Amino acid sequence: MTRRIFTPYEPTTTAGEIVRGLDLTGRRALITGGASGIGRETSRALAGCGADVTIAVRNLDQGTEVAAQIAAETHNPWVRAVHVDLTDLGSVHALVTSWDGPLHVLVNNAGVMALPQRDLSALGFEQQFMANFLGHFALANGLRPALAQESGRIVSVSSSAHLFSPVVFDDINFDFRPYDPRLAYAQSKTAVVLFAMGAHQRWSRDAITSNALNPGAIATPLQRHVGGTLATPPDLQKTVEQGASTSILLAASPALDGVGGRYFNDNQEAETVDSRPADVQDLNNAVARYALDSRNADRLWGMAERAVAAAAT
Numbered sequence: 001m002t003r004r005i006f007t008p009y010e011p012t013t014t015a016g017e018i019v020r021g022l023d024l025t026g027r028r029a030l031i032t033g034g035a036s037g038i039g040r041e042t043s044r045a046l047a048g049c050g051a052d053v054t055i056a057v058r059n060l061d062q063g064t065e066v067a068a069q070i071a072a073e074t075h076n077p078w079v080r081a082v083h084v085d086l087t088d089l090g091s092v093h094a095l096v097t098s099w100d101g102p103l104h105v106l107v108n109n110a111g112v113m114a115l116p117q118r119d120l121s122a123l124g125f126e127q128q129f130m131a132n133f134l135g136h137f138a139l140a141n142g143l144r145p146a147l148a149q150e151s152g153r154i155v156s157v158s159s160s161a162h163l164f165s166p167v168v169f170d171d172i173n174f175d176f177r178p179y180d181p182r183l184a185y186a187q188s189k190t191a192v193v194l195f196a197m198g199a200h201q202r203w204s205r206d207a208i209t210s211n212a213l214n215p216g217a218i219a220t221p222l223q224r225h226v227g228g229t230l231a232t233p234p235d236l237q238k239t240v241e242q243g244a245s246t247s248i249l250l251a252a253s254p255a256l257d258g259v260g261g262r263y264f265n266d267n268q269e270a271e272t273v274d275s276r277p278a279d280v281q282d283l284n285n286a287v288a289r290y291a292l293d294s295r296n297a298d299r300l301w302g303m304a305e306r307a308v309a310a311a312a313t
């Protein structure tokens with residue numbers, strides 16, 4: 001795939017700068033993990049343009065408080081919180097069935113990184129794979145009819161960490177190798193990119209666009225299990241306003257109208273690579289070929305569909 005330049009934005013461009021002047025009144029957005037970090041900033045930028053914003057959160061009391069803060073900061077009353085736990089497909093299903101009317105933007109943002117112990121979800125999947133990928137897979141599939149109503153966009157937040165592991169289809173849950181918290185995160189973030197590609201492949205005929213992104217490294221609670229040991233040194237980390245910019249670009253910018261099936265970083269499409277770059281900047285700007293591969297995307301999609309269907313019976 002040839003890398004395309006879609007925008008004039010810099011790595012340091014903030015979410016607010018990208019949406020400046022945009023009127024999103026009447027556009028309905030759902031952001032998972034919208035109560036903290038990049039998700040909160042993404043929600044704030046969308047609300048600041050008049051969008052109707054729903055943040056989907058694990059802790060509803062905290063989420064309701066954050067939704068009220070965003071509403072006050074942006075003078076937009078159309079901000080609310082709903083409950084979701086992405087490791088629990090019953091909870092995902094409850095959110096899906098409560099959604100009424102069109103959905104213009106779904107931001108698959110929530111995530112956990114490098115959980116120290118291997119832990120399996122009720123469905124039997126490693127928890128990072130479950131929360132970062134499979135819960136979002138079920139959510140997006142459930143909301144597909146709402147997304148198809150008025151040309152919805154799906155924005156899936158991955159990470160440059162995906163370059164450290166493909167999806168190991170024969171051992172997703174670390175049954176046959178020692179559990180490695182970072183490799184489990186990496187694998188889950190490759191699954192996120194493959195989901196974004198698979199959704200584009202299947203749903204673009206419904207005028208749904210689907211892209212993935214790396215937000216860059218940002219000091220948020222996500223980093224609590226790996227503090228100080230990230231590949232990106234503190235001086236190269238972004239502010240949360242900069243970190244939310246690529247999500248906002250994909251969620252709202254007219255420059256991305258009709259664009260799908262791509263992976264972005266720093267507000268531009270990333271470079272496809274066959275092996276992991278050594279340099280941190282190159283790493284951030286790269287997407288692994290295995291994460292864009294349609295056979296891998298199909299295999300993952302089939303497996304996820306079977307898992308979600310089994311959970312429903």
Ligand SMILES: NC(=O)c1ccc[n+]([C@@H]2O[C@H](COP(=O)([O-])OP(=O)(O)OC[C@H]3O[C@@H](n4cnc5c(N)ncnc54)[C@H](O)[C@@H]3O)[C@@H](O)[C@H]2O)c1
Pocket residue numbers: 032033034035036037038039056057058084085086087108109110111112113131157158159160214215216217218219220221222223
């Ligand atoms: N911060 C970084 O350096 C960085 C780098 C690359 C990618 N990312 C990605 O950016 C996204 C946002 O992360 P952040 O840095 O803002 O971290 P964060 O911890 O501030 O936000 C993550 C949110 O996800 C929510 N969440 C986690 N598990 C959940 C579950 N089971 N159900 C529902 N919600 C759940 C958390 O409650 C939290 O609100 C994540 O997908 C992360 O992997 C972050």
